[in-house]
Structures are given as C-alpha cells and as structure tokens.
Amino acid sequence: MNTAILHLIPNFLAEETLHVIPSYIQDIVKNISIFYVEEIKSARRFLKKIDKNINIDALTFHFLNEHEINDLHHAKQYFKDGKTIAYISEAGCAAVADPGAELVSLAHLFHVKVVPHVGPNSILLALMASGFNGQKFLFHGYLPNKQPALTHKIKEIEQHSLKENCTQIFIETPYRNNQVLSELIAHCHAHTKLCVASNLTSVNEKIISCTVAEWRKMDFNFHKIPSVFLLSVSN
Amino acid sequence: MNTAILHLIPNFLAEETLHVIPSYIQDIVKNISIFYVEEIKSARRFLKKIDKNINIDALTFHFLNEHEINDLHHAKQYFKDGKTIAYISEAGCAAVADPGAELVSLAHLFHVKVVPHVGPNSILLALMASGFNGQKFLFHGYLPNKQPALTHKIKEIEQHSLKENCTQIFIETPYRNNQVLSELIAHCHAHTKLCVASNLTSVNEKIISCTVAEWRKMDFNFHKIPSVFLLSVSN
Known part of the structure; x- marks a missing residue:
C-alpha cells in the first residue's frame, strides 16, 4: 500500500460560518502543506480562518478547476513520493x-488512501430540510439554460x-x-412540491417548501442568493 | 410565522466518533427537551456523548420509524404551541x-422553521471518496433483494x-x-467502476474504488460491515 494520503477537506458555504466545520479537521489541515484548490482566494480565506497564524506563503497550491488545463502531473509525483496532500473545495464538500x-x-x-471529511454540503442540507423523500433522490447539477430544452x-x-x-x-x-x-x-x-433552500448555514x-399552487401566490426573490432547488411529486 | 423550530440533528456513523459532529450542535441539543428519534437506544447514547451530565429522564422522546404507526399528533401540538423540538437520526443525517x-x-x-444541521452522512462521504462523477448522482436506497429483479x-x-x-x-x-x-x-x-466505502469515519x-475486472481478482469480506456501494461507467 502506498503511504501517501489524500484528504478531502470541506469548506464553509457562507462567510463567518467556521462553526460548521468539525474541529478535528482543523488539526488535520494544520499539518498539511500541499493543497489542491479550486480558487486560491477562497482557500486562503478558509486556511486563515482555520489558523490565523498560518504562513500561507510556505504552502504549495495547485489549481483544480474547470477552466485550467491540469494534467495532475504534480499529484502523480506526490502520490509516488508518499506525500500527504489535501483538496479543499471552494464551498461545501470536496468533489460533490x-x-x-x-x-x-x-x-x-x-x-493512495483517500480520506473524506465531514462538513457542510448544500445538497444534503437542502434534502434534509425539504421534507421530500430522502430514500431515493437524483442530483442533476444544472438544468439546461435555454428553451425549449429547459421546459422539456x-x-x-x-x-x-x-x-x-x-x-x-x-x-x-x-x-x-x-x-x-x-x-x-x-x-x-x-x-407538485417545490423547495428552495437558500443561504444555507448562514444567519440568512x-x-x-410547498406546492407549486402556493408558490404561484407568493412573492419571491432569490436573485444572486446561493440556492438549491428540489422538486417532488408524491405518488 | 409560527415561532416553533424543528432542528434536524445528525448522529455519528460509528461508535466513539463524536469528533465528526460540529460542536455548535452540542450547544443546540443541550437546550432542547423534546426529541423525535428512530431508536431510543442510539438517541440516548448520542445525547450522553454530547453531554455526560444530561438528565435523560427529564426529556420527552417520540418514535419516528417505519415500524410504528405514528400520526404525529404530538408534533402538531408542539408546532401549534410554538415549541422547539429536534429530530435525531439513528446514524448520519436526519431524514436522508x-x-x-x-x-x-x-x-x-x-x-415552522426547519433547521438542518451539518454532520456525517455515509452517502455523501462515499461519493466524495469514490472518485466518481459528483456533478450528477442518483441514490437508490436498497436494490431489489430477489432474483431476477436484482440482476435486472x-x-x-x-x-x-x-x-x-x-x-x-x-x-x-x-x-x-x-x-x-x-x-x-x-x-x-x-x-465498470465499483466503489465500496465501509466503516466510514471510524478507525476501520x-x-x-476500482474496475469490476480488478474486483474479480480480489478477496473481499464486507459481511455485516456498514457499507455504501457506488457504480460508475464513464462515457
């Protein structure tokens, strides 16, 4: 067995919500110096929250996002060398x-040993809070953004x-x-029941969660507010 | 708006793993005296871990499980009376x-305000750790347990x-x-790739996560070991 380890570190969903990250993760993060991150800004913010005395400049960061071509050649070398590295998500749980x-x-x-760590995840929190069936569920990511594909x-x-x-x-x-x-x-x-779960874990x-008929009577505004949508038809 | 609150409290997945429950949840739980639980034994164990001085006998427990007929008439009254109550899962995140x-x-x-709290969830941890697509996923619950339905x-x-x-x-x-x-x-x-994630969050x-061809060459034994299964075919 390779002695390298890949830790999957969750990030908070909203500003000033470090309390949702179990403290055992802080101890793990403090002992790691090589990080794969989606966005350097949010990773730095997270690390500073974990440990305000952390020397960010002494750490190694690699990007892992959709916009960068990344052949993961550094990761291959770290794994061969038996290094302990971590992947920090931009928000929520890594790789979901x-x-x-x-x-x-x-x-x-x-x-290489992969260790997933506990933290906030908007999909899971939204599912719990929706009151919809949690024994069978499908996460789609994004729906199509153009018509008629969206309606379909x-x-x-x-x-x-x-x-x-x-x-x-x-x-x-x-x-x-x-x-x-x-x-x-x-x-x-x-x-049909629709749930919108927004600003999860934050004070806002x-x-x-109610029927479409009830949504039709409601004023709403989720513009630029991080939200998860859930739909359920009970049979 | 009704002033009642329903807190959704996660439970640990394995014994002696209180560290995976963020400490802010402990403060919330200590101030609640009415609990809906799946199983009284695991709920008591959880509450004793949260606070070893807790007076369990002073708390009110209601059952919420598949085997008991429960018309939730107590819950209706609590909600009408503006009470703060909590639902504790037997393991993992409530209602998933x-x-x-x-x-x-x-x-x-x-x-009533529903507040989902952060904690361990075997489905999510398994998905993170599988290396499979986390941008689209389907949780089935249990597959059929009889043939030919299972193979189908x-x-x-x-x-x-x-x-x-x-x-x-x-x-x-x-x-x-x-x-x-x-x-x-x-x-x-x-x-086809198969992942088995077992004993999540525990020392074991x-x-x-590998291909079916590799699984075919392997000895394995997951008998009575809590496990999540994941399957992925990349196209």
Whole structure:
C-alpha cells in the first residue's frame, strides 16, 4: 500500500460560518502543506480562518478547476513520493457538485488512501430540510439554460419524480435563480412540491417548501442568493 | 410565522466518533427537551456523548420509524404551541436514507422553521471518496433483494450511468453485502467502476474504488460491515 494520503477537506458555504466545520479537521489541515484548490482566494480565506497564524506563503497550491488545463502531473509525483496532500473545495464538500473527482480517481489508481471529511454540503442540507423523500433522490447539477430544452427537462424530471417517487435536486447560476423558479412554477403541476433552500448555514438561511399552487401566490426573490432547488411529486 | 423550530440533528456513523459532529450542535441539543428519534437506544447514547451530565429522564422522546404507526399528533401540538423540538437520526443525517421526511413536511405545513444541521452522512462521504462523477448522482436506497429483479436492476443502473454519466449509489442490509457485491461483479462489465466505502469515519474506514475486472481478482469480506456501494461507467 502506498503511504501517501489524500484528504478531502470541506469548506464553509457562507462567510463567518467556521462553526460548521468539525474541529478535528482543523488539526488535520494544520499539518498539511500541499493543497489542491479550486480558487486560491477562497482557500486562503478558509486556511486563515482555520489558523490565523498560518504562513500561507510556505504552502504549495495547485489549481483544480474547470477552466485550467491540469494534467495532475504534480499529484502523480506526490502520490509516488508518499506525500500527504489535501483538496479543499471552494464551498461545501470536496468533489460533490464540484470538480475534483479526477484527483480522487488518480489517488485510487495509485492505491493512495483517500480520506473524506465531514462538513457542510448544500445538497444534503437542502434534502434534509425539504421534507421530500430522502430514500431515493437524483442530483442533476444544472438544468439546461435555454428553451425549449429547459421546459422539456422540467417536465421530464417531474414525471421521473412521480414514477419513481424520487426527489429531484438541482442548482442554478445564482443570477438566474428567479428565472428558473418562474419556469418551474409555470410548467409544473399545481400539486407538485417545490423547495428552495437558500443561504444555507448562514444567519440568512431560508427554506421554503410547498406546492407549486402556493408558490404561484407568493412573492419571491432569490436573485444572486446561493440556492438549491428540489422538486417532488408524491405518488 | 409560527415561532416553533424543528432542528434536524445528525448522529455519528460509528461508535466513539463524536469528533465528526460540529460542536455548535452540542450547544443546540443541550437546550432542547423534546426529541423525535428512530431508536431510543442510539438517541440516548448520542445525547450522553454530547453531554455526560444530561438528565435523560427529564426529556420527552417520540418514535419516528417505519415500524410504528405514528400520526404525529404530538408534533402538531408542539408546532401549534410554538415549541422547539429536534429530530435525531439513528446514524448520519436526519431524514436522508432514513424515515423523518413526514415530520419535516408537517413542519412546513405549519410554517415552522426547519433547521438542518451539518454532520456525517455515509452517502455523501462515499461519493466524495469514490472518485466518481459528483456533478450528477442518483441514490437508490436498497436494490431489489430477489432474483431476477436484482440482476435486472444492476443492468438498468449500469446503463443509466453510461447514458447519463450519472454515479449510482445504493446500500444493502449489512449481512447481505457480500452477496450484492458478488452479483455486481458477476453482472457488470469488466470496465465498470465499483466503489465500496465501509466503516466510514471510524478507525476501520476502508474505501476501495476500482474496475469490476480488478474486483474479480480480489478477496473481499464486507459481511455485516456498514457499507455504501457506488457504480460508475464513464462515457
């Protein structure tokens, strides 16, 4: 067995919410000097919160995101050399609704121990809080952002929820939240249930879960507010 | 707005792993005296770990599980009376792969604030650690336990993973783990990837993620070991 270790470190979802990161993770992070990160700014902020005396300049950072070509050649060398490294997500749990799976997959290829750590995840928190079926669920990532593909997809997932009693979960680019919610309200059946879980873990956390008929009577504004959408049709 | 609150409290996945519960949850739990629980034994164990001086006899417990008929009439009264109550899962995060959604749903019906708290969840930890696509995933709960339904389902989810690039996640009653893994290895394609994440968060945590061809060459024994199964076919 390779002696290298890959730690998967969660990041907080909202500013000033270090309390949601279990303290055992702080001890692990303090002993690591090589980090894969999605965005240097959020990783630095996270590390400074974990330990305000940390010497960021003494650490090594590698990028792991959709926009950079990354052949992971450094990671291969770290794994061969038996190093302990960590991947920190930009927000929430590493490698879920985020890039990073390739790094984890590479670790398994090199028989490196992968250690996932406990932390906040907006998808899971939203599912818990929705009141929808938590025994079968499907996370879609983003729905199509153009018509008629979006309407078609909305009808498809509504049917899937009905047929399989499966909770449908998806996200949207925050500046398009109101738009996708309007489309959902326009195209779903009145008795279909919709939940919007926004600003999770923050003091502004708001979770609204009710039928489309009730959403139609409501004023709402989720513009640029980090939100998770959930849809459920009980059969 | 109703002033009642429903807190969703995670429980640890393995014995002696209180460190995975963020400490802010301990403060919340100490101020609550009405609990919905799946199983009184695990709830008591959890509460004693949170606060060893807690007076369990002074607390009110209600059951929330598949085996008891529960019309939630107490909950309705608590919500009407503006009480703060909590739901503690038997293991992991409340209302995910567990009963409890009905209680959360009732809370929304009464316009009660629902607060989901951060904690360990075996599905999410397994997904992070698998190295499989975390941008689209489907949790099935349990697969059918009889033939030919099981083989049929295995082939169906393998196809779904290939077609949709969607990670398939499922669990099994722990004494049937070896059986379901044998069936997966027998019926999936050699290049299909399977991950078994077992004993998550404990000192015996073990995460194996490789192709079916590699599983075929391996000895394994997950009998009665809490495990999550994941399947992925990259297209």
